[in-house]
Amino acid sequence: xxxxxxxxxxxxxxxxxxxxxxxxxxxxxxxxxxxxxxxxxxxxxxxxxxxxxxxxxxxxxxxxxxxxxxxxxxxxxxxxxxxxxxxxxxxxxxxxxxxxxxxxxxxxxxxxxxxxxxxxxxxxx
Amino acid sequence: xxxxxxxxxxxxxxxxxxxxxxxxxxxxxxxxxxxxxxxxxxxxxxxxxxxxxxxxxxxxxxxxxxxxxxxxxxxxxxxxxxxxxxxxxxxxxxxxxxxxxxxxxxxxxxxxxxxxxxxxxxxxx
Numbered sequence: 001x002x003x004x005x006x007x008x009x010x011x012x013x014x015x016x017x018x019x020x021x022x023x024x025x026x027x028x029x030x031x032x033x034x035x036x037x038x039x040x041x042x043x044x045x046x047x048x049x050x051x052x053x054x055x056x057x058x059x060x061x062x063x064x065x066x067x068x069x070x071x072x073x074x075x076x077x078x079x080x081x082x083x084x085x086x087x088x089x090x091x092x093x094x095x096x097x098x099x100x101x102x103x104x105x106x107x108x109x110x111x112x113x114x115x116x117x118x119x120x121x122x123x124x125x
Numbered sequence: 126x127x128x129x130x131x132x133x134x135x136x137x138x139x140x141x142x143x144x145x146x147x148x149x150x151x152x153x154x155x156x157x158x159x160x161x162x163x164x165x166x167x168x169x170x171x172x173x174x175x176x177x178x179x180x181x182x183x184x185x186x187x188x189x190x191x192x193x194x195x196x197x198x199x200x201x202x203x204x205x206x207x208x209x210x211x212x213x214x215x216x217x218x219x220x221x222x223x224x225x226x227x228x229x230x231x232x233x234x235x236x237x238x239x240x241x242x243x244x245x246x247x248x249x250x
Contacts, residue, residue: 002185002216004199009210028212029187036214038185038238060127060163062154064189064234074129085134087153089161091127109189113163113238 002035009043022047031115040116044098046070046106051099054125059112063088063098068106073097075125095125127160134168147172156240165241169223171195171231176224179250184237188213188223193231198222200250220250 012026025044027033043066046052054073063072069083075095082088082098090096100106112120137151150169152158168191171177179198188197194208200220207213207223215221225231237245 002214002219004197004205004216004219004221005214006197006205006207007212008208009212028189029214034214036185036216038217039187039214039236041187041189041212041236060161062164062166062236064153064166072129072131080129080131082131083133087132087134087166089127089130089154089159089164091129091161092163094127094129096129109234111164111166111187111236 002037005029005034005036012043014045022050023052027117028109030117032118037115038113039111040114041109041111042117044108044110046098046100046108048100048103048105052097054095054097055122056093056095056125057120057122058092059114059120060092061090062111063090064109064111066107066109068100068104069102070106071099071101073099127162130154130159130161137168139170147175148177152242153234155242157243162240163238164236165239166234166236167242169233169235171223171225171233173225173228173230177222179220179222180247181218181220181250182245182247183217184239184245185217186215187236188215189234189236191232191234193225193229194227195231196224196226198224
């Protein structure tokens with residue numbers, strides 16, 4: 001049975017994976033870690049000089065930039081500058097990526113209308 | 126047709142309404158302000174000493190505390206402390222509220238799996 005869950009960002013642990021380079025991420029709201037559904041959220045950290053390369057997935061997504069500055073990569077080489085408190089709505093199947101162009105880690109909150117991150121099929125572009 | 130939308134929190138304007146007292150809020154991602162669907166987000170500010178009283182609504186919701194400190198109000202007088210970077214998952218139809226117990230504004234990011242905030246029917250408890 002679902003109940004209200006309260007966590008603190010600092011208490012959620014970082015994940016890394018060899019095929020994802022130096023990116024790291026943590027799950028904040030995710031059905032693999034609690035009883036929840038229909039919304040999931042996490043934080044991804046793109047280190048200085050690194051990027052989350054262009055990709056897309058079926059569900060729409062929201063980004064909220066928590067720290068740092070960088071570029072939002074889009075289809076056809078289009079780019080937009082983002083910085084702390086930039087908010088991005090990414091439609092379904094729309095190509096996007098992130099490049100850190102600043103001198104601190106680019107930290108981004110992501111939100112999906114899904115039970116968990118695991119069900120997102122990432123397609124590299 | 127939906128395209129990627131990038132905004133900055135500082136460029137979104139505050140809303141207030143007489144029946145909501147001194148609370149104010151801004152929409153960040155919302156189908157009433159852009160071509161978007163299936164996810165919506167905004168920021169609510171609870172001034173020092175004020176509260177967003179206990180209520181519920183059909184959709185589940187995520188809170189991310191952006192600034193300040195306070196109490197998450199729940200059913201049966203249950204409370205939990207929240208502060209900057211606390212994250213809350215609120216199940217469907219679960220009663221919740223927010224009370225600012227700090228000395229700065231309590232600023233909270235909300236996220237719904239809906240097209241917009243307007244379609245949320247708030248039921249006061």
